[in-house]
Amino acid sequence: MELGKGTVQVEKTAGQMAKSNAGASRFKTFFIELSKQKMLMLMSLPFLIWVFVFKYLPLWGWTIAFQKFKPARDFFDQKWVGWDNFKFLFQEQQFYRVLRNTLVMSSINLVFGFVTSIVLALLLNELRNIFFKRTVQTISYLPYFISWVVASNIVQTALAPEGIINVLLLKMQFIDHPVLWLGVGKYFWGILGATEVWKNVGWNTIIYLAAITSIDPSQYEAAEIDGASRLQRMFYITLPGIKPVIVLILIMNLGHILESGFEAQYLLGNGMNVDFSENLDIFVLKYGMQMNNFGLATAAGMFKTLVSFIFLITANNIAKRMGESRLY
Amino acid sequence: MAQSKSFRNSSLSDRIFDVCNIIFMILLVIVTLYPFLNMFALSFNDANDSVRGDIYIWPREWTLRNFDYVFSESNIFYATFISAARTIVGTVVSVFCTAMLAYTVSRPEYKLKKFVSVTFIFTMYFSGGLIPGYLLIKELDMLNTFWVYIIPGIIGVFNMIVIRSFIEGLPEGLMESAKIDGAGDFITFARIVLPLTVPALATVSLFVAVYQWNSWFDVFLYNSSSPSLTTLQYELMKMLSTSNTSSASSAADAFANAKGNAAAVTPTSVRATMTIVASVPIIIVYPFLQKYFVKGMVVGGVKG
Numbered sequence: 313m314e315l316g317k318g319t320v321q322v323e324k325t326a327g328q329m330a331k332s333n334a335g336a337s338r339f340k341t342f343f344i345e346l347s348k349q350k351m352l353m354l355m356s357l358p359f360l361i362w363v364f365v366f367k368y369l370p371l372w373g374w375t376i377a378f379q380k381f382k383p384a385r386d387f388f389d390q391k392w393v394g395w396d397n398f399k400f401l402f403q404e405q406q407f408y409r410v411l412r413n414t415l416v417m418s419s420i421n422l423v424f425g426f427v428t429s430i431v432l433a434l435l436l437n438e439l440r441n442i443f444f445k446r447t448v449q450t451i452s453y454l455p456y457f458i459s460w461v462v463a464s465n466i467v468q469t470a471l472a473p474e475g476i477i478n479v480l481l482l483k484m485q486f487i488d489h490p491v492l493w494l495g496v497g498k499y500f501w502g503i504l505g506a507t508e509v510w511k512n513v514g515w516n517t518i519i520y521l522a523a524i525t526s527i528d529p530s531q532y533e534a535a536e537i538d539g540a541s542r543l544q545r546m547f548y549i550t551l552p553g554i555k556p557v558i559v560l561i562l563i564m565n566l567g568h569i570l571e572s573g574f575e576a577q578y579l580l581g582n583g584m585n586v587d588f589s590e591n592l593d594i595f596v597l598k599y600g601m602q603m604n605n606f607g608l609a610t611a612a613g614m615f616k617t618l619v620s621f622i623f624l625i626t627a628n629n630i631a632k633r634m635g636e637s638r639l640y
Numbered sequence: 641m642a643q644s645k646s647f648r649n650s651s652l653s654d655r656i657f658d659v660c661n662i663i664f665m666i667l668l669v670i671v672t673l674y675p676f677l678n679m680f681a682l683s684f685n686d687a688n689d690s691v692r693g694d695i696y697i698w699p700r701e702w703t704l705r706n707f708d709y710v711f712s713e714s715n716i717f718y719a720t721f722i723s724a725a726r727t728i729v730g731t732v733v734s735v736f737c738t739a740m741l742a743y744t745v746s747r748p749e750y751k752l753k754k755f756v757s758v759t760f761i762f763t764m765y766f767s768g769g770l771i772p773g774y775l776l777i778k779e780l781d782m783l784n785t786f787w788v789y790i791i792p793g794i795i796g797v798f799n800m801i802v803i804r805s806f807i808e809g810l811p812e813g814l815m816e817s818a819k820i821d822g823a824g825d826f827i828t829f830a831r832i833v834l835p836l837t838v839p840a841l842a843t844v845s846l847f848v849a850v851y852q853w854n855s856w857f858d859v860f861l862y863n864s865s866s867p868s869l870t871t872l873q874y875e876l877m878k879m880l881s882t883s884n885t886s887s888a889s890s891a892a893d894a895f896a897n898a899k900g901n902a903a904a905v906t907p908t909s910v911r912a913t914m915t916i917v918a919s920v921p922i923i924i925v926y927p928f929l930q931k932y933f934v935k936g937m938v939v940g941g942v943k944g
Binding site for chain 1: 653654657658661662664665668669671672673674675676678679693696737740741743744745747749750751752756759760763765766767768769770771772773774775776780791792794795824825826829850853854855856857861873876877880881908911912915918919922923926927930934937938
């Protein structure tokens with residue numbers, strides 16, 4: 313109650329002052345108007361506190377990267393070690409291996425996922441029967457919605473010695489004995505890329521299909537009269553028509569190059585393919601939660617966030633400069 | 641001459657193209673659906689019969705024993721309950737809060753509009769990371785609580801953008817007239833904006849519900865020492881990692897010993913059954929929301 317009264321008084325005096333020297337007090341007018349928006353403030357304030365606590369406060373935790381952190385100790389009792397964790401990290405052979413895995417896997421996902429979803433969108437667009445098209449689309453979204461746990465289970469079952477992949481390949485005589493696909497490190501990147509495509513390709517067509525609907529239909533009519541075939545129309549009208557969206561998505565995806573995902577690698581990874589499956593996120597988890605080396609894990613996480621941040625901001629700026637887009 | 645020839649050719653090649661395209665789409669549908677049908681067949685087929693192999697898309701010896709077994713396990717029963725609870729509570733709370741925040745940043749007259757928007761959107765570019773995040777939850781005494789599933793993810797920034805874009809597309813007159821009638825912002829939001837925002841809310845609800853239902857990492861990280869807070873996905877994940885590390889037969893023994901009826905189930909049949917239980921709710925719900933989420937994706941993706 314008292315607080316409310318106070319605000320009203322402030323509002324009054326501020327109002328008088330604003331009247332006495334108008335123009336000079338834009339700052340005050342701001343607060344006067346804001347004080348009239350108590351309800352809006354009340355409706356957003358709890359979430360401002362939330363975002364501060366859950367999103368900004370953890371940044372304070374980055375100090376751990378400069379400590380020999382012991383969970384039992386207070387902040388002020390921690391032993392500060394300067395850049396030691398980073399020095400150790402950049403000398404660690406394993407770090408370069410997980411960095412390589414991260415970059416390779418996200419590049420494969422990017423190129424594979426990008427090309428397949430554009431091709432699928434183009435082909436879906438060419439289907440004449442609307443009911444058939446809708447049905448295929450609905451089915452193609454399904455794997456996107458199921459969890460990575462279920463997806464990994466499916467992949468493991470399919471790739472098992474008696475799984476469907478081995479059965480088919482044996483029948484077609486591509487192999488003469490079942491292969492333990494997930495047990496061979498060098499197959500992992502390909503398996504992961506194929507799994508990502510299986511899971512996300514349908515979903516990723518949504519944005520391209522939306523872009524295709526905004527192409528002027530008269531272009532197609534003109535091309536048809538000129539005798540262009542379906543393929544020609546696809547290559548010379550549809551593809552150029554969605555080029556801005558393609559470029560935009562490509563740039564945004566490049567911004568996420570250090571985000572190769574976590575769940576798929578963690579769930580499909582095992583002792584036999586670890587040299588190829590372990591990425592930065594798993595490295596952080598392993599050092600932090602399993603080996604209790606919080607300092608080193610935080611340093612690795614901080615490295616990832618900072619590099620990602622630079623990539624994302626750059627990608628966003630390029631996208632903005634192209635004028636096409638308002639993606640975040 | 642040349643033109644008419646190419647026209648005739650193209651109509652033939654068009655037909656070939658169509659046929660190839662349809663065949664390709666059918667292959668795509670098979671590749672997408674086969675794994676689920678296979679899981680379905682394995683889950684309804686007698687476990688010992690499945691060992692003989694050659695179960696593809698239809699059960700050979702029908703049985704409900706796999707489902708009986710799965711739901712008689714007390715931890716899986718709990719897990720189903722917790723999964724459902726976090727999905728329902730998490731979705732209702734998160735969608736309501738995200739919509740409320742989206743409403744405030746959609747009001748052009750709100751003086752903190754810019755500040756609030758930027759504060760939230762900026763968080764899309766960075767995160768404190770795993771370790772600081774874990775320590776925060778620990779400091780907040782949220783380890784081994786149900787709320788760790790709900791509170792840290794209460795606002796989704798992408799979802800906020802989707803809802804905000806939708807509210808900004810509503811006719812301004814509606815909110816003006818509500819104000820003239822003396823309604824405050826909360827009443828305007830709850831009585832006028834919320835009912836009109838249903839398409840966007842449906843999209844966002846689907847995203848949040850799917851996220852909640854599919855989560856296992858937060859269980860693993862924060863609640864792995866409380867069996868009463870486990871979820872379906874986490875239980876399935878544990879089964880996956882057991883079958884990864886130990887050989888299949890010893891896992892089968894473990895199951896058999898745990899249950900005492902060696903012949904009833906195998907790890908493969910249990911995993912298939914769990915997979916069906918864990919994905920059926922999603923398979924049933926998402927097709928009905930398709931027209932909403934397709935629109936929501938486009939709005940959220942392009943307008944942000």
